[in-house]
Amino acid sequence: MSQSIAASTPSSPAARSREPLRTWGRTVTWQPDRRATPRDEAELAALVADAAAAGQHVRAIGAGHSFTPAAVTDGLHLGLDHLSGIEAVLPQADGTALVTVRAGTRLYQLNRLLASLGLAMRNLGDIDRQSIAGAISTGTHGTGATLGGLATQVRGVRVVDAEGTVRTATAAAAPGSPERELFEVARLGLGTVGILSAVTLEVVPAFWLRAQEEPWPLDRVLDGLDEYVDGNDHAELYWFPGTRRALTLRNNRATPDEVASWTAARTGALGALRGAGTRARSLLDDEVLSNGAFEVVNRLAFAAPGLVPRLNAVSARALGARSYVAPSHEVFVHRRRVRFAEMEYALPRAELRDVLAELDGWLRRSSEPVPFPVEVRFAAADDVWLSTARGRETAYVAVHQYAPMPHRRYFDAAEQIFTAVGGRPHWGKLHRRTAADLALHYPLDDVARVRAAVDPRGTFRNDYTDTVLGPTAR
Ligand SMILES: Cc1cc2nc3c(=O)[nH]c(=O)nc-3n(C[C@H](O)[C@H](O)[C@H](O)COP(=O)(O)OP(=O)(O)OC[C@H]3O[C@@H](n4cnc5c(N)ncnc54)[C@H](O)[C@@H]3O)c2cc1C
Secondary structure, eight states: OOOOOOOOOOOOTTTTSSSEEEEESSOOOEEOEEEOOOSSSSHHHHHHHHHHEEEEEEHSHHHHHHHHGOOOOEEEEEOTTTTSEEEEEOOOSOOOOEEETTOOHHHHHHHHHHHHTTOOOOOOOOOOOHHHHHHHHHOOOOBBOOOOOOGGGGEEEEOOOSSEEEEEEETTOOSHHHHHHHHHHHHSSTTTTEEEEEEEEEEHHHHHEEEEEEEEEHHHHHHHHHHHHHTTEEEEEEEESSSSSEEEEEEEOOOOOHHHHHHHHHHHEEEHHHHSOOOOOIIIIIIIISHHHHHHHHHHHHGGGGGGHHHHHHHHHHHEEEEEEEEHHHHHHOOSSEEEEEEEEEEEEEGGHHHHHHHHHHHHHHTTTOOOOOEEEEOOBBOOOOTTTEEEEEEEEEEEETTTTTOOHHHHHHHHHHHHOOOEEESSSOOOOOOOHHHHTOOHHHHHHHHHOOOOOOOOOOHHHHHHOOOOOO
């Protein structure tokens, strides 16, 4: 089946005024020389070719939700909001489907369009504001011991090179072939081999999840970590610094009976009366991360940092338990209204307990005021060249700080702890690592070879890609 399903057009940072661009977390501000929002792939290709011929750098921006300067350019900035929606759907014999999506499609649009086709992403991160191209390009991931990040769900790409040629690369190309290698760097490569115009994803039949959110003693999770992680489809936890308590999140495939009764609750008159017809409400949304009360907690912490230990103790104690059943994307996605800075590292899973102990020790010794919980997620080993979970079972540990509060000392200390156990930084979240030491973790020579072949003049480089991947041409 081939079809085109449009999504309504959001307004990307690139599409708005001439004001400088800035990231969602307010971590980077920049002013490109020129901005454009092409209406289709042909216009995109012409824009790239003209800019490259004039010696300009070219970068695309998605939703600006990276904390690093990944999307920054001094040259032509492209917003792909008009390249949005589903182009084609190819059902597979095993019930999955290959869905080709235009690169600027936001995840919330994609989720709705897939749901209308009875399909869903196998796994997602915890928000849905990103564009699909931006999300895969930095290795965006969710949680699940048997699951990989979004880039592992990519089966093909269309990418515009510096000549304006639209190249196609798929996972089915022969291993070691130029096409297969281009696919590797295009599906997760910080936009360094060209501008993605479309992405083909392997998606699954739509499914519902049973979400269980419960406060637990942190040690209960850590003592039975393997059972916690491997015994659930999607396990996650939020640990409150200065306490030994965590909010646990366990999401598992719902049974047909559960789906039937929650469907009735959502659609029935009773459900509408109770407000269940909108979105099943998550404890994490309502009481921890996203609501007005959390903003108030953070403002208090900003005004009186000495209150933070008591605030965290109250937050950790205030939580009750909640369980609900809803379509997968509604369970995965949370609302993040309180603005923050974030660093996230991928660690060998076996190191998690020691790393949290080290972090706890540093926080207690330093009395650093941190009103945000530490987030822990999990992923299977994968084989994507630049994936943070490449070749090993992974625990992701993310540290956050309220945007107006200083984060440097906390993040530097956390980074030292993470780096000591072979941690790999999320490409889209704050860190201070460089290609010199990241080369221990990734085949950066192979990445450089592919980049040099498709982008010999360095049209798609920027300072950040030079720092973390090494330079191509200038
Ligand atoms: C509130 C919040 C929650 C988050 N939650 C998660 C999470 O749960 N899991 C997780 O892993 N990460 C998470 N992140 C990080 C986020 O998913 C990544 O930083 C992601 O890259 C942002 O997507 P974007 O569309 O905003 O891309 P941008 O930040 O705009 O761009 C990211 C990179 O992609 C490149 N790019 C964008 N479009 C194209 C294109 N068409 N062709 C080529 N290159 C392109 C850019 O040049 C840049 O290098 C979160 C971030 C925030 C702010």
